[in-house]
Amino acid sequence: MAISTKFTEVFGVEHPIAQGGMQWVGRAELVAAVANAGGLGFITALTQPTPADLAGEIAKTRDLTDKPFGVNLTILPSINPPPYDEYRKVIVDAGIKIVETAGSNPGPHLPMFHDAGIKVLHKCTSMRHAVKAQSLGVDGISIDGFECAGHPGEDDVPGLVLIPAAAKEIEIPMIASGGFGDARGLVAALALGADGINMGTRFMCTVESCIHQNVKEAIVATDERGTELIFRSLRNTARVASNAVSREVVEILKGGGQFEDVKDLVAGVRGRKVFENGDVDAGIWTAGTVMGLIHDIPTCDELISRIVGEAEDIITGRLAGMVGAGEAELASV
Numbered sequence: 529m530a531i532s533t534k535f536t537e538v539f540g541v542e543h544p545i546a547q548g549g550m551q552w553v554g555r556a557e558l559v560a561a562v563a564n565a566g567g568l569g570f571i572t573a574l575t576q577p578t579p580a581d582l583a584g585e586i587a588k589t590r591d592l593t594d595k596p597f598g599v600n601l602t603i604l605p606s607i608n609p610p611p612y613d614e615y616r617k618v619i620v621d622a623g624i625k626i627v628e629t630a631g632s633n634p635g636p637h638l639p640m641f642h643d644a645g646i647k648v649l650h651k652c653t654s655m656r657h658a659v660k661a662q663s664l665g666v667d668g669i670s671i672d673g674f675e676c677a678g679h680p681g682e683d684d685v686p687g688l689v690l691i692p693a694a695a696k697e698i699e700i701p702m703i704a705s706g707g708f709g710d711a712r713g714l715v716a717a718l719a720l721g722a723d724g725i726n727m728g729t730r731f732m733c734t735v736e737s738c739i740h741q742n743v744k745e746a747i748v749a750t751d752e753r754g755t756e757l758i759f760r761s762l763r764n765t766a767r768v769a770s771n772a773v774s775r776e777v778v779e780i781l782k783g784g785g786q787f788e789d790v791k792d793l794v795a796g797v798r799g800r801k802v803f804e805n806g807d808v809d810a811g812i813w814t815a816g817t818v819m820g821l822i823h824d825i826p827t828c829d830e831l832i833s834r835i836v837g838e839a840e841d842i843i844t845g846r847l848a849g850m851v852g853a854g855e856a857e858l859a860s861v
């Protein structure tokens with residue numbers, strides 16, 4: 529059995545489950561494992577230090593899978609922006625067929641991607657950005673609710689409202705993101721009007737994710753309250769794991785501090801060390817509230833099979849049974 533949706537049809541994957549871009553995490557082994565399990569994995573372009581390294585990572589992924597996978601291109605405001613044009617050219621030249629854009633307006637990238645036959649899945653955190661992206665001609669929307677790891681935007685609307693609100697306006701395939709980790713979430717997303725789910729934190733905590741085992745174990749041990757929202761006052765909110773460093777950043781900014789005052793605490797190089805060395809207090813690392821639903825470290829194949837299999841059971845068993853029970857009760861009155 530399988531769950532077919534507009535998303536699986538348009539993006540050519542078996543299951544309506546995506547693994548969104550993740551800085552330092554979205555590498556060949558994870559992306560290929562997701563692809564081999566029938567999901568849609570994205571290599572994170574900017575995790576690769578140079579465009580040439582991205583070409584190498586794409587080649588490495590192809591050695592590990594012959595199933596479709598994509599590349600995430602995150603475009604955020606930055607003082608020293610990476611050479612986005614060169615990363616984009618590598619994506620096109622490598623023959624990638626699916627790109628996840630995030631962080632800003634996908635408009636400037638669409639002509640080049642569409643000319644190359646690339647489908648664009650745009651990830652955003654608000655209705656207005658989803659509607660705008662649809663009008664610009666993207667091929668799919670990934671909508672991130674307030675629960676999500678990373679940048680939830682500034683509107684603070686959780687998925688329970690954001691997903692059905694967006695589903696009303698979005699006609700192209702739309703997947704729900706933020707807080708998804710199991711079959712119940714997938715069924716809920718479908719019920720709310722989405723065509724599938726995108727997961728970050730849940731895929732971080734799998735066998736094939738290349739981060740240190742200590743971080744995976746920390747995710748399993750943490751509950752749904754284990755995150756902090758940093759950079760609120762700077763209007764660049766990020767949801768990260770709660771630790772000594774993120775709590776200090778929150779305090780400094782609450783007290784009127786500016787980016788300069790926390791710059792060293794939030795340095796990317798410190799966060800990267802968390803994933804490499806397994807010291808979960810070494811810096812800032814991204815994770816979402818869904819940690820409260822993560823209790824194990826499965827392979828991607830086990831995870832995706834479990835989510836799809838249990839989702840089918842919920843739909844055909846528990847939910848169908850409720851409808852049937854209602855009818856039976858009515859018939860007996």
Ligand SMILES: Cc1cc2nc3c(=O)[nH]c(=O)nc-3n(C[C@H](O)[C@H](O)[C@H](O)COP(=O)(O)O)c2cc1C
Pocket residue numbers: 547548549550551552553572600602629630631651672675676677678679705706707708726727728729730732813814815816817818
């Ligand atoms: C460690 C980590 C790094 C992330 N880095 C990026 C990124 O570079 N670009 C991006 O578009 N999203 C990034 N995200 C967000 C995910 O793609 C996804 O939207 C989010 O994790 C969904 O929420 P969830 O963690 O509750 O599943 C990151 C998430 C995590 C957990």
